[in-house]
Amino acid sequence: MNTTTASAGFALRRKPGAFINETWSLYRRAITKLARRPVILYFSLVQPMVWLLLFGQIFERIARAPGFAEAFGGQSYLAFFAPAVILQTILFGAGQSGLGLISDLDSGFLSKLLTTPINRLAILLGKILGDMTRMLMQAVIILLATFLAGLRFGDGGLQMTITYAYGLPGILAALGIALLFGLMLAGLNVTVALTTRSNEATFLISNFLTLPLLFTSSAQLPLEFLPGWLQAIAKVNPLTYTIDALRLLLYGPSSIPAGSNAGSVIGSALLILLALASIMLLAGARSFRRVTK
């Protein structure tokens, strides 16, 4: 008998669509896991949701006060704050990306995957795409909650207090930017998880990052209301650029700092996020390759 691969009945050459099929199978696994354990979806939503509704109430008056209304783009504080809360959710939730990988590493599931003839990067990609789906769902939930919380009973029945300047296209574009932000964080978290191989470290790092990043950005207040030193920090905080881009896409030019130009707000957010996401993903892929070989 001829004992080469031919006898095993498998083609040696990989089919062109193989990588996509493998990624798709692993992505489906991630989604199935999410559906079976929806607590992962809600867990990182709880705190942001409380913030949204609480701060939305507390600062409502300020946003309506003369002189301030302009800086908030004529929107309610709730609407103004919502983009920051979306990013907060993503920041909190990003830790889950790394935790999933560590549990696959510990359980032996990853070893099992690695003894199949799949492209190694399909494992990472399937995982990250699953995480992005979760983040997208979370962002949509926050947007919906904001919309609902913004509804008021007026003379003519139920009325919207929030106006979306560019309608659905603007909302979709905002979600796209939020996802790019999520991609960057997923890359960062995967790198941390694979380097430390520790649940605790991964969890702590993602939680330690969240609040300082939020408080040193334009999340709570427009930049011009921050003390000078904080403004300086906020200007190098990628969160500021991301939040400004989200506000612009959702509520229009009046919601961004006076004097800044819409094109450059979107442009700089895209540029910064694309650059950071690429770096983080490359780092993630590198640490993944180190772990798997």
Add this chain to the structure above:
Amino acid sequence: MTPVIEVQNLTKTYPDGTQAVRSISFHVEEGEIFGFLGPNGAGKSTTIKMLITLLRKTSGDMRIMGLDVDANPDAVRRLIGYAAQEVGVDDDLTARENLLLQGELFHMDRNTLHRRTDELLNLMDLAGDAHRPAGSFSGGMRKRLDLATGLIHQPRVLFLDEPTTGLDPQNRANLWVYLERLNKQENLTIFLTTHYMEEADKLCQRLAIIDQGQIKTIGSPRQLKQEIGGDVIILRFANNGQSVAQQSEQAQTVLGDAPFISGIDRFDEGLNVYTRNGGEAVADVLRLLDARGLRVAQLSLSNPSLDDVFLKHTGSKIRDEAPMQNWRNVRGGPFGRRR
């Protein structure tokens, strides 16, 4: 015919300098259950990981069905199945989903995959629980599912690293039945590692005794035990003013000259004494020791076991080995223990 597994002078030195595997050579024939018997840290997992393409060798030659493992990793992956000591199933997925996912990653066509999935669920007696998440399974069931996922693509050889470690005796014996069934019904070649003597004895047609990265001897359990010949009288000493080691040494000298004794091996608590007819020799052994004032704390007489074979070839009993710390826990990162 080409052996299913051929290994020549295989060596692995980890980057930290640990010589985990030192120039081992062996081969496994088609349809065989072949075992690696050795204590913790002997180099069993390291060997298996190199064979299944998860770890790079330092030097040597490995072939599976004639294919050089390092030169053709993907082709080799299609020929082999693997189940690690840890159960590598996804607890959130059902048994069926676990099997289907694994099969998809081998690009099996739909019909074949579904047929094979049903076949394995039946073979492993999991058909009734196929729709339940693996996380709800008992230890024995998860292990069987793990085996099944490693077999989805109809591999020619199955690699099992300590398949029954962590299972209770009943589940262990149970799993042996499944492994024998696979071996017979699918003519599956099985390479397994174990530190259970009984497991190696019961399951393996041939086995290699491995210690400190080296193969000490290879043969069928029967052959290996016959090499010892006759019966084994196991003498254990207790501390009684004189240390166990001193007593063992004296006893070895005393008995070494006796014509009816064919060999003596020492272990931590005493001696293995080999003789053609144990029943007759016991009295003489005790008389000789008594004459020198040596008191035996415990004596037993038996046919040679693999434990005795192990002692003969390595100079220690396999059970004497203190469990080694798992290196992965040590490397668990700045926060120590994982999980």
